[in-house]
Amino acid sequence: MNEFADVVSVGQYLAHRLVELGGPHVFGLPGDFNLTLLDEMLTVDGIDWVGNTNELNAAYAADAYARTTRGVAALVTTYGVGELSAINGIAGSFAEDVPVVQITGMPTTAARNSGALSHHTLVDGDYDHFFRAYREVTVAGAILRPADASREIDRVLRAALDESKPVYLGIPMDIAAAPVSSAPLRRPLRATPSDPVAVDDLRTALGEALAGLDAVTILAGPRIHRRRAEHLLEAIAGHDGVRVATQASAKSMLPETHPASIGVYMGQMTPSPATRTAVDEAPVVILAGTVLSDVLTGFYSMGFDLEASVELGITSARVGAVTFHDVRLEDSLTVLEEIVAGSPRPVSAPIEARWPYRVSAASTGPEPLTQHDLWAIVQEWLPTRSIAIADAGTAMYGALELQMPAGTDLLASPIWSSIGYTLPATLGTSLASDRRSILFIGDGAAQLTAQELSTILHRGLTPIIVLINNDGYTIERVIQSPRAVYQDITRWNWAALPGALAPDVPVLTAEVSTPAELQEALEAAARATDRAVLIEAHLHPDDAPPLLAKLGAIAGGKAS
Incomplete structure (x- = not known):
């Protein structure tokens, strides 16, 4: 068990949580409103400051860091000019389900309460403009106060875990060094568990939907990666009669040399005709962690029956017309693996995806590169x-x-x-x-x-x-x-x-x-x-x- 001083500062409390959640590298830039916060955070063992050249780049770097470590990632910016520079990157994290923590060092609580006309503001006395802007691209946020700072940090970070989306923390200068109890740090943060009744109901409905099918066809999307559930997909793919296509944003999530892999599916843009046929003609397609956006579906040209499909999302599942709420993706994939394992199917005929560059036909002469x-x-x-x-x-x-x-x-x-x-x-x-x-x-x-x-x-x-x-x-x-x-x-x-x-x-x-x-x-x-x-x-x-x-x-x- 980690040992903490009985009292830590708000900045130290946040830093401990980031280390715990797999985000020890903190990206960003200094600014006068976040210097106290940075000084407090950097006293915590394990925190590594990564100074970037601008805040947008910091947001991009944090996004990729979170995708790779599969924990959270954090960036620290100053108020107004810094956080607005980062907001494009945070919006991308929201669109692509990446748990990035945007931390903004803010003017003091007194300045906010009095409406002082400060630099980096719109000089109208309203200090919440940018907090409101971030509500559009985050799933939770808070501007911290002394009375409940640690509780709000935990609430916001847990939302990032639950939803695999970015969150926002605004920390006024005077709050960054304010003392809080370290007692909550002794209990690790965890994502909200699935509703066991809903999981059981899903098990019944999914079993009925897949009964009698000669093959189970899965279209796997990037949300499997965001939930660290690739091992579950590979376990499902290991059973006879299972075929797995992936979306472009989930390419290679299942090894592409795996016998069950049938390549990337993008509707009319699917590189391999055999892959498109296998997905579009399946009687039931299991959409596991998918995002049915324009490019990923070949501009909505998927040929399978969406209403008859099964959809396994981050926090809910759907079988036909019935939705099962409070079922996490990792649990719905576990249920799917149980059903597939318990209902043997014949070995599917192999479907060879087209890999146009698999055998090199590249020129080796002096002609221009193509x-x-x-x-x-x-x-x-x-x-x-x-x-x-x-x-x-x-x-x-x-x-x-x-x-x-x-x-x-x-x-x-x-x-x-x-x-x-x-x-x-x-x-x-x-x-x-x-x-x-x-x-x-x-x-x-x-x-x-x-x-x-x-x-x-x-x-x-x-x-x-x-x-x-x-x-x-x-x-x-x-x-x-x-x-x-x-x-x-x-x-x-x-x-x-x-x-x-x-x-x-x-x-x-x-x-x-x-x-x-x-x-x-x-x-x-x-x-x-x-x-x-x-x-x-x-x-x-x-x-x-x-x-x-x-x-x-x-x-x-x-x-x-």
Whole structure:
């Protein structure tokens, strides 16, 4: 059992809870309203301050950190200017079910109560503008008071655990150092358990729905990952007669070499026709942790019967028209595994997903590098036990058609799709895991958040970054107006960037424009385990991976 002083400060209390919940790295920037809070938090053993270059990047890094550790993650900003900079990242965490704790250092309680016209405010005496704004992108929040600060911290953090969503804590300067009892810290926080009666009712209904089916077809979504329940999915997939397709945001959650895996499903954008047929023609599809958003469903083109489906969500389950409330996803998956194990089915005929880059057909000559060459070479090279990260745009749509090797996950953000997310996200994954991070990002996206590379380098982290330089926003060119002036970006000297951001840190850089050069650079990157690597790959602005080209055709009304 942890030992605590009888009395701790509010900042120390919060820091202890973050360490307990798997969030010892705290991201953010200092500001006059959060300095006392930071001083208090940093007295707690285990807390590691990660100073970022801006608050948006801190939010992105915290998001990826929480996804990778599967605990919570925290960032600390100052009031107003800092928290508003971070709100885009927090909104993305809300959309993608990531438990990030936004902590704002606020002006004193006296200033708030008197309506003093302070800097970083809208000078109208109202100090709750931004708290109200955060209500739109968080599931719980509080501005702390001395009387119930520790109780409110626990309530808000527990909401993050229950809902797998971001939360907000506003801590006035005078409250950060206020004393509170440490007694509640002796009882760990836990998510609210399922209602056992509802679980039993679900068991009966689910058993009836699956009775007589020759095969159980599951479409697995990202919420399984958010609930740390991949092991349950793999246990279900281990039984005969089970087929598992995954959404793009859950790619490789079940190892893609698993016999039950039938690939990624995206409605009319599904890469493999066999995968689409298997899901769309199933009499009952089990939607396990799915999000039926536009891109993930091929713009709502799923062909299965949604009303007849089974839906297993984070806090409820549905079988046909009946919803079972207060059933957590991990418990509904456990029930599903029990039912599948207790009702043997014949071995399903194998369904081979199409992996267009599975056998490399990349050119090795001196001709210009193409998107096909890039991803075919990456498919053959991609290491096991790594974290592949793909930014929204060309990188994501290329990576979705790779077959991930054993122990390699793909981190992408296809729901929020905020370009530039992945470079700070690479900071988060690199701190959260000893697996090497491999980032694929376009030049346009990288320009939004490139300064966070300095944090990555100064902390001695060693990701491999493949920067796809196609002179602008190829994803937007594919969708509409490819020659429009707004599709272009200013050109950077990418090879010089690491030296400018971290002049004393050794970095391996390479600039490639042919398949042979890319192969050589990736092989060198794999060997350079002691340093970060930046490979700039030049591609034609109009060249796009097949899946992205299909998206463009759909957006232009040319596909169905």
